[in-house]
Amino acid sequence: MKDKIHPKYVDCEITCLCGNVIQTRSTRDKLNVEICSNCHPFFTGQQKIVDTAGRVERFRRRYENVNYGKK
Secondary structure: OOOOOOOOOEEEEEEEOOOOEEEEEEOOOEEEEOOOOOOOHHHHOOOOOOOOOOHHHHHHHHHOOOOOOOO
16 A cells, blocks of 8 residues: 555544444544434334424325326
């Protein structure tokens, strides 16, 4: 390998929005992530649905009587 062309490989601290901190190694010293295995619904078994101002219900009401592809 050539000398002085590769980035430094240092200890890295990954911080999630939930407060979880993971220590690893990377070319960056700090990383901020929005979701990790401690707060991801797949790993926790819980599902969070953030519905702002009833958008899901409004969508369902709008398209409840639409029959696509049916004659």
